[in-house]
Amino acid sequence: VELNFASDNSSGVHPSVLDALHNANSGYTLGYGLDLWTLQAHQVLRKQFGADAEIYLVWSGTAANVLGIKGVLMPHQSILCAETAHLYHDETGAPEAHLHAKLVPIQTHDGKLTVEMLEPHLVFRGDIHRTDPRVVSIAQSTEYGTLYTPAEIRTLADWCHAHRMLLHLDGARIANAAAALDVPLRAITTDAGVDLLSFGGTKNGLMGAEAVLYLRPGLADHFAYLHKQGMQLSSKMRYLSAQILAYFADDLWLHNARHANAMTARLAQAVGDVPGVSLTQAVAANAIFATLPPDAITALNRHAIFHTWDPLRHEVRWMTSWQTTPAEVDAFAAKIREIVPQFAA
Numbered sequence: 001v002e003l004n005f006a007s008d009n010s011s012g013v014h015p016s017v018l019d020a021l022h023n024a025n026s027g028y029t030l031g032y033g034l035d036l037w038t039l040q041a042h043q044v045l046r047k048q049f050g051a052d053a054e055i056y057l058v059w060s061g062t063a064a065n066v067l068g069i070k071g072v073l074m075p076h077q078s079i080l081c082a083e084t085a086h087l088y089h090d091e092t093g094a095p096e097a098h099l100h101a102k103l104v105p106i107q108t109h110d111g112k113l114t115v116e117m118l119e120p121h122l123v124f125r126g127d128i129h130r131t132d133p134r135v136v137s138i139a140q141s142t143e144y145g146t147l148y149t150p151a152e153i154r155t156l157a158d159w160c161h162a163h164r165m166l167l168h169l170d171g172a173r174i175a176n177a178a179a180a181l182d183v184p185l186r187a188i189t190t191d192a193g194v195d196l197l198s199f200g201g202t203k204n205g206l207m208g209a210e211a212v213l214y215l216r217p218g219l220a221d222h223f224a225y226l227h228k229q230g231m232q233l234s235s236k237m238r239y240l241s242a243q244i245l246a247y248f249a250d251d252l253w254l255h256n257a258r259h260a261n262a263m264t265a266r267l268a269q270a271v272g273d274v275p276g277v278s279l280t281q282a283v284a285a286n287a288i289f290a291t292l293p294p295d296a297i298t299a300l301n302r303h304a305i306f307h308t309w310d311p312l313r314h315e316v317r318w319m320t321s322w323q324t325t326p327a328e329v330d331a332f333a334a335k336i337r338e339i340v341p342q343f344a345a
């Protein structure tokens with residue numbers, strides 16, 4: 001068996017999505033989103049996120065994060081985010097390069113921000129020698145696979161709004177979060193006061209389609225220009241939109257996310273008590289974080305592909321996806337049980 005627990009984007013494209021792409025591939029249509037697939041995809045997304053949502057499809061999650069925030073941020077303003085945020089850590093400086101603005105990283109132990117962590121960053125508000133905090137960016141699920149409850153998001157949103165700020169949610173894994181919490185997508189976005197969403201689908205079975213969603217009117221009326229200037233207005237938009245339509249047909253998004261989460265739960269259950277494996281985060285969605293003896297990582301990597309998340313702490317990340325099978329989980333768990341204890345003190 002080829003064992004790959006590196007990332008949820010190690011997975012392929014769900015067959016229904018490939019079928020939808022094939023079906024969209026007939027005849028002519030207008031470009032740049034003036035096609036029926038895009039009209040319908042927008043309707044489907046508005047059904048999920050509310051009638052007021054303004055929707056712009058893009059190719060990558062980085063583009064959704066950076067361009068979405070660009071629509072609401074001036075260069076003298078700043079973004080408060082967790083130190084572990086993809087936006088801060090894993091986008092090669094795209095936010096800095098395209099926003100010409102400052103990101104302020106905040107230490108957390110589980111990837112989650114709280115109002116108490118944010119408050120100190122307003123102490124110098126109004127001092128023209130400092131940046132003006134404008135956006136709080138959170139991820140759901142977080143980069144540590146942890147979850148915000150709807151109430152926690154609402155608390156952050158209310159705090160933002162009380163301080164003339166906006167709440168951005170990086171939803172690269174929003175499906176996994178909604179599935180794990182067993183709530184509709186809008187319970188952790190629109191209904192919880194989120195202003196701006198990066199909607200992700202690629203990690204959960206799409207070939208490559210994400211979206212910027214402004215969840216309230218009037219936030220970025222000029223964004224249609226940024227969509228094109230930001231090089232994300234696809235001329236053959238129907239192929240992005242067809243993926244979104246397939247994703248919401250028969251709740252594919254939810255089935256895929258539930259499956260990915262269930263595979264992670266199965267793995268956590270099988271290896272949580274193995275000597276030498278120490279889980280470092282609560283297992284809530286489709287990722288496991290654990291420290292292992294360093295030599296155990298090398299030995300295990302001969303049998304399975306996965307990332308070392310923090311080399312200094314010997315912390316690894318194991319991820320599952322819609323494609324992971326129970327047999328793969330069981331084979332990986334067996335390897336972990338066989339190998340890691342040999343290196344445990």
Ligand SMILES: Cc1ncc(COP(=O)(O)O)c(C=O)c1O
Pocket residue numbers: 059060061062063086087139142143170172173202
């Ligand atoms: C939390 C988070 N946000 C956004 C992204 C989107 O990244 P990409 O630009 O690779 O689609 C990722 C992908 O790893 C992610 O983990």
